[in-house]
Amino acid sequence: xxxxxxxxxAPPSExxxxxxxxxxxxxxxxxxxxxxxxxxxxxxxxxxxxxxxWQNRRHVDPNWYVGKGKxxxxxxxxxxxxxxxxxxxxxxxxxxxxxxxxxxxVKVIDRSRLILDIFAxxxxxxxxxxxxxxxxxxxxxxRLTRLWTHLSRTGGGIGTRGPGESQLETDRRxxxxxxxxxxxxxxxxxxxxxxxxxxxxxxxxxxxxxVGYTNAGKSTLLxxxxxxxxxxxxxxxxxxxxxxxxQVKLGDGQTVIITDTVGFIHKxxxxxxxxxxxxxxxxxxxxxxxxxxxxxxxHAPEHRATVQTVLDELGAGDKxxxxxxxxxxxxxxxxxxxxxxxxxxxxxxxxxxxxxxMDALRGEIxxxxxxxxxxxxxxxxxxxxxxxxxxxxxxxxxxxxGDRSVRVTGRMAPSMAGELRAVADRWQASLAESGERA
Numbered sequence: 499x500x501x502x503x504x505x506x507x508a509p510p511s512e513x514x515x516x517x518x519x520x521x522x523x524x525x526x527x528x529x530x531x532x533x534x535x536x537x538x539x540x541x542x543x544x545x546x547x548x549x550x551x552w553q554n555r556r557h558v559d560p561n562w563y564v565g566k567g568k569x570x571x572x573x574x575x576x577x578x579x580x581x582x583x584x585x586x587x588x589x590x591x592x593x594x595x596x597x598x599x600x601x602x603x604v605k606v607i608d609r610s611r612l613i614l615d616i617f618a619x620x621x622x623x624x625x626x627x628x629x630x631x632x633x634x635x636x637x638x639x640x641r642l643t644r645l646w647t648h649l650s651r652t653g654g655g656i657g658t659r660g661p662g663e664s665q666l667e668t669d670r671r672x673x674x675x676x677x678x679x680x681x682x683x684x685x686x687x688x689x690x691x692x693x694x695x696x697x698x699x700x701x702x703x704x705x706x707x708x709v710g711y712t713n714a715g716k717s718t719l720l721x722x723x724x725x726x727x728x729x730x731x732x733x734x735x736x737x738x739x740x741x742x743x744x745q746v747k748l749g750d751g752q753t754v755i756i757t758d759t760v761g762f763i764h765k766x767x768x769x770x771x772x773x774x775x776x777x778x779x780x781x782x783x784x785x786x787x788x789x790x791x792x793x794x795x796x797h798a799p800e801h802r803a804t805v806q807t808v809l810d811e812l813g814a815g816d817k818x819x820x821x822x823x824x825x826x827x828x829x830x831x832x833x834x835x836x837x838x839x840x841x842x843x844x845x846x847x848x849x850x851x852x853x854x855x856m857d858a859l860r861g862e863i864x865x866x867x868x869x870x871x872x873x874x875x876x877x878x879x880x881x882x883x884x885x886x887x888x889x890x891x892x893x894x895x896x897x898x899x900g901d902r903s904v905r906v907t908g909r910m911a912p913s914m915a916g917e918l919r920a921v922a923d924r925w926q927a928s929l930a931e932s933g934e935r936a
Contacts, residue, residue, distance in 0.1 A: 513580055514545035517572065518552040518587035519564055526800040527764065529554075529587070535764060536587050536609060543616050548579040552587075563594045569601055576602055585612055588765065592641045610637060610767035617770065625687050632680040633773035639673055684773065691779060703745070703892075704754045704867050704911055707784035709809065711801035712761030714792040715824040719850040720744065720758040723860070741780055748864040752892065757784070762808045764800070771811060778812055785911075786866055787819040788859075793847070794828040818870065820862050821845040827852050868894075871909040876922035879903055885921060889914060 516536050520529030529552035537547050551572070553564045562569040563586055572584065583605045584598060590608040598606045607615075614634050621627045708716045724744045743757040757780045771778070781787065789805060791798050809815040827849040846862055848855030874895070878886070879902065886904060889895055895908030903925075906918060 511544055511546040512583045513548045514540050514583045514585050515548055515572070515575060515579060515581035516540065516550035516585050516587065517564060518550075519558045520552055520554045521557060522554075526797065526803070531797065532587050532764065536585065536612075539609070539612050539616065539763075540585055543612060543619065545583065545585075548581050549575055551575065558588065559594075560591070561593060561597050563588070563590055563598065569598060572598075572602060576604065583607065585609070589767070595641065609765055610769070613763065613767055613770065628680060628683050628687060629773045632677065632684055633767065633769040635673055635677045635680060636769045636773070637767065639670065639677070688775075688779065704786070705780075705784045706746075706754050706756045706786045706788055706863060707781045708756060708758050708788050708790060709781060709805060710761060710790035711792065711805060712763045714761065714790045714795075714801070715850045716758050716761060716790045717742075719788075719790055719822060719824065719848070720756060722850045722853055722856055723756060743780075746860075748860045752864055752867070754863065754867070756788075762805050764804050766804070766808060771808060775812070781809070781817075782812055782814045784814075784817065785870065786863065787814065787817050788822055788863065789819055790822045790824050790850075792825050793823040794825045818866055819844070820859070820866060822850075822855075822859055823847045824850055826854055867911070868909070870912065872912050872915040873909055874915050874918055875905075875907045876919055877903040877905045877925075878918065878921050879925050882921050882925075885918065889918060 516533050518529040518533050518536070524532070533550050533552060537550065540547055551564075551568070553568045555565065559565050559569075564572075575581070581604065584602060584607075586594075586598075586606070586608045588608060589610045590598075590606070595606050595608070614630065614637055617630045618627075618634065621630045708720060710716050720742065723746045741757050741759050743755055745753055746756045747753050759778065759781055760774060787809075789802070791802060795801065806815060809817075821844060823845060826847045844862070844866070846855055846859045848859055850856075871893075877900070882904075886897065886906070889906060889910060890897070893908055893910030893914060895906055895910065898905040898907070910918070
C-alpha cells in the first residue's frame with residue numbers, strides 16, 4: 499500500500515448507541531422524536547448508529563441519567579451491538595457521565611458535546627474556530643479529569659514533591675486562563691463586526707437577518723435571493739456556521755444587506771449561544787428578521803418555539819419579522835412552477851430550491867421596511883449634495899429647490915431621516931448664530 503493510499507483511507511466510524519429520558523416536560527417533543535434528531539446529529543458527526551433506547555421517568559436519575567436498571571441493560575446492548583460511544587440526549591452532569599463510563603467502559607458524551615463537535619468540524623473561518631473553541635473550553639471546565647496535562651509543565655519527580663497544586667487544580671487554572679484569552683479574542687471579533695456594521699450604517703442600507711432552525715433552508719434562500727451561490731447549502735445539520743452578508747435588490751431601486759446566520763436547534767448548548775454572541779449580534783442589529791421555517795417538517799411549530807427562545811435570549815425576540823414557509827415544493831407540486839405565491843399576515847410560502855415565491859418575499863420585505871419609514875419635512879443646504887443623492891435613491895421624497903436650501907418632504911428609513919434632520923438642525927443653528935435666514 500502506498501503512503502497516498504494509506505492517507506486516503508478513512509478512519510472507521512464510531513458505533514454509537516443513543517439514549518434518552520422522557521419526563522413529559524418537553525412540550526411537543528417525545529423522546530422518540532428527539533432521538534431521531536439526535537441520530538441526525540450523530541450521523542452528521544460521522545457516527546454509525548447501532549441502536550437507541552429511551553425511558554419514561556418523572557425525573558432524570560441524578561447518578562445514572564437513566565435509572566440504574568436501565569443503565570445495566572445498556573451493558574447487554576453493548577454486547578449485542580458492540581457500540582463504543584454512548585450519546586445521551588440531554589446534557590449530562592460530570593457525575594452521570596463518570597458513572598456511565600465506569601459501568602460501560604466506553605466513551606460517554608451528551609447532546610451538547612455532540613453539537614460542539616459538529617461546530618468544530620464545520621467551522622471554516624478563524625472567527626468561527628475561535629468561538630467554537632471558547633464554547634468547548636467552557637463546556638469542558640467542570641468536567642476536567644486530568645485531561646489537560648499536555649498544557650502543564652508540572653509533573654512528578656525532583657522539585658515537585660510536597661505541598662503545592664494538584665495536577666487537576668493546575669489543569670483548571672490553565673483552562674481558565676485559556677478561556678480568558680479566548681474571550682478577549684472573541685471580543686475583538688465583536689468589535690470588528692461592530693465597525694463593519696457602522697460602515698453599513700453610513701451607507702444607510704437597511705439590514706435583514708435570516709434566522710431559523712438548522713437545515714430549514716436559510717443558506718439556499720440567501721443564494722436564491724442573491725442569484726448566485728454565496729454560501730454552502732447542504733442537506734445537513736449546521737452545514738453553515740459562519741455568517742455571510744450580501745447586497746440584495748428588492749425592486750424599485752431598493753437595496754438591502756441580507757445576512758445568513760447560524761441555525762438554531764432544540765436543546766442548543768448555552769455555551770454556544772454565549773460564545774457565538776459576537777456573530778449573533780448581526781441578528782440584534784438587523785432592521786428586519788426573515789424567519790425560515792421548513793413547512794414540510796411535522797415539528798415546525800416546535801422548531802419555531804426553539805427559534806423564539808434563542809431570539810428572546812439574544813434580545814431580538816420582538817424585532818419586525820417575516821416568516822418564509824420554505825420547502826413548499828415538498829408539499830405542493832405547483833410550487834415548482836412560476837406563479838404568484840400566497841402571502842398572508844407577514845407569512846410567505848416559498849421554495850428556495852425552485853425559486854417559487856421569491857418575488858413575493860422580496861415584495862414583503864420591501865413593504866415591511868417601508869412601513870417602518872418616517873415622514874420628514876426639512877430644509878438642508880445645497881452643500882449636503884451627497885446626502886440628498888442618497889435620499890433620492892433610497893427614499894420616497896420630493897425636493898423643492900430654494901435660493902439657499904433644498905426642502906425635502908416624503909418618507910425614508912429612520913436612520914436616513916435621523917441623518918437628514920441632524921444636518922438640517924446644524925444648518926439652522928449656524929444660521930441663527932450669524933443672524934441669517936434660510
